[in-house]
Every structure is written in C-alpha cells, then in structure tokens.
Amino acid sequence: MPSGVLAYYKDLATTGLPVAMCCTVAQPLGVALTLEDVASRLGGDPDDLEVLDLSEAYEIGPNDGWVLHLDQVGPAVTNLENNGFQGARPEVLRALSVDAKVHSAWREE
Numbered sequence: 001m002p003s004g005v006l007a008y009y010k011d012l013a014t015t016g017l018p019v020a021m022c023c024t025v026a027q028p029l030g031v032a033l034t035l036e037d038v039a040s041r042l043g044g045d046p047d048d049l050e051v052l053d054l055s056e057a058y059e060i061g062p063n064d065g066w067v068l069h070l071d072q073v074g075p076a077v078t079n080l081e082n083n084g085f086q087g088a089r090p091e092v093l094r095a096l097s098v099d100a101k102v103h104s105a106w107r108e109e
Helices: 003-014 035-041 090-096
Strands: 021-028 069-073 076-082 100-107
Touching (some): 021 090, 035 069, 035 076, 035 090, 090 100
Antiparallel strands (some): 021 076, 021 100
16 A cells, blocks of 8 residues: 555544544446536535535534535545434435445444
C-alpha cells in the first residue's frame, strides 16, 4: 500500500471517527459512477451538492436535512454518514446497486 494512502487512513482513524456511522461504497459494474449519479439515486438534487470544509458541514439548520459525505474514488463513489445509517437501509442499497456492487457497513456505540 502506498505510504500516502496508509498515512491518510491512519490519520482518519486517530482523529476521531464518529461513534455511530455508516460507510457505503457503490462500485460500478461498467461506466464510472459520479457524485451526481449517487445524489440522484439517493433522491437528492445533484445541483444541491456542495463542497464544504468539515467545520462548515454541520452548521445546518434542523430542517435542512442531514449531512452525507460523498467522495469520488476512481470509478466508485463512497459515502460516509456521521451518526446515521441510511446507507444500510434496503431501499437505499437497492437504488445504489443498479449496475453496481454496493458495500455498506454500519456501527453504533
């Protein structure tokens, strides 16, 4: 494993992953998925995607929905929910798995 990748994950693990979280990866079977594809599959509007610093991401109002961290990783898209489990719900897995393999892990306290 390249040292930069290893350092990234070591830093992620030591900076305090949330206690309750869900991590989901949609790996396409053919054409690469985009962040916009995944937003649409999740019922969101791709035009609402925003790039925010982590400190800004949680400065949302109580009626503004929840924060979902999407990231493009080659042809796949990962999403991480802090204190959420939407990515583990069967209907979400079904929507993400159209022409894709989906991997999801959820944990709570």
